[in-house]
Amino acid sequence: MSANLRFDIAAHIATITLDRPEKLNAMTPDMAEALVAAVSTCNTSNDVRVVIVTGAGEKAFSAGSDISTLDAYETPWDFRNRQDYCDALRACRKPVIAAVNGYALGGGLETAMACDIRIASANARFAAPEIKLGWIGGGGMAVGLSHSIGMSNAALMLYTGEMIDAERAAAWGLVSEVTAPESLLPRAREIAGQIAARAPIAAETAKLNLRAAHQMPYEKAIEYERDLQAICFGTADAAEGRAAFAERRAPVFRRR
Known part of the structure; x- marks a missing residue:
C-alpha cells in the first residue's frame, strides 16, 4: 500500500481515502498501484459489501493524476498502457460510493464517475480541465460525462475545461445529493450501511x-x-x- 492512500474495512464497508491533501490528493503511480490493490482486496473479500472512495481534507477529492509524474513515461505508448486507477474502480464488483469533498478535477472527476453513486459536499467543484493543458481525459471522461449529464452539458465541460459547482452538478445529474461538508462522510456511511444490510x-x-x-x-x-x-x-x-x-x-x- 502507499503512504498516501488509506484503506480500512469496518462493518462490511471498505473505505479508500486518497491521502495527499497538500497536493489536492493528486494521484501518483504509487497511489494508483495501491488503489488497484485495494480494489482487488474488495473484490475477493466476503467481508466487504460496499466501498466508499473519498479524499483527505476539505479542499479536494482529487485533482487527478499528478502532472509532475507524467514525463516519467518514456513514450506516449507507455503512458497509454499505464495502470489506470479508474479502470480498477470500474472493475470493482461491489457497489462503490464517491464522497466528493472539494475539487474533483481531471482524473479526480473520472475517479468519481467510475463509482456507482456520487454525493458531494457543498464546496465540491468539478471540471475536465485537460483541454487547457493541450490534451483530453483518458480515464473515461467523455463516456462518463455523456452518460451522466447529457451530450450538451458534457460538451460544455469538455470543450471549455471550466468548473461547475456542486449545485449545478446535482441539477445536471452528475451527483445524487449535496450535503454540508461536515455531513458528507456520515451521509456516505449511512448509504453504505443501507447497501451493506442488503443481500x-x-x-x-x-x-x-x-x-x-x-x-x-x-x-x-x-x-x-x-x-x-x-x-x-x-x-x-x-x-x-x-x-x-x-x-x-x-x-x-x-x-x-
Missing part, C-alpha cells in the same frame, strides 16, 4: 444489471436481467429473505 449477491448482480441496461439493446437487457434474477433467486440469501418475510423478522444475509 450482497443481489447488490452485486444489481450492479451488473445496471451496467447492462446502459450497454445492451433493450430486449437483450431485459433478458439478461431475468437471468440475473434467476441466479439471485437460487441463492441461500434469497431463501433467507423469503423466510424472514414469512416470519416477520429482519433477514440475516451471508453472501451465500
Whole structure:
C-alpha cells in the first residue's frame, strides 16, 4: 500500500481515502498501484459489501493524476498502457460510493464517475480541465460525462475545461445529493450501511444489471436481467429473505 492512500474495512464497508491533501490528493503511480490493490482486496473479500472512495481534507477529492509524474513515461505508448486507477474502480464488483469533498478535477472527476453513486459536499467543484493543458481525459471522461449529464452539458465541460459547482452538478445529474461538508462522510456511511444490510449477491448482480441496461439493446437487457434474477433467486440469501418475510423478522444475509 502507499503512504498516501488509506484503506480500512469496518462493518462490511471498505473505505479508500486518497491521502495527499497538500497536493489536492493528486494521484501518483504509487497511489494508483495501491488503489488497484485495494480494489482487488474488495473484490475477493466476503467481508466487504460496499466501498466508499473519498479524499483527505476539505479542499479536494482529487485533482487527478499528478502532472509532475507524467514525463516519467518514456513514450506516449507507455503512458497509454499505464495502470489506470479508474479502470480498477470500474472493475470493482461491489457497489462503490464517491464522497466528493472539494475539487474533483481531471482524473479526480473520472475517479468519481467510475463509482456507482456520487454525493458531494457543498464546496465540491468539478471540471475536465485537460483541454487547457493541450490534451483530453483518458480515464473515461467523455463516456462518463455523456452518460451522466447529457451530450450538451458534457460538451460544455469538455470543450471549455471550466468548473461547475456542486449545485449545478446535482441539477445536471452528475451527483445524487449535496450535503454540508461536515455531513458528507456520515451521509456516505449511512448509504453504505443501507447497501451493506442488503443481500450482497443481489447488490452485486444489481450492479451488473445496471451496467447492462446502459450497454445492451433493450430486449437483450431485459433478458439478461431475468437471468440475473434467476441466479439471485437460487441463492441461500434469497431463501433467507423469503423466510424472514414469512416470519416477520429482519433477514440475516451471508453472501451465500
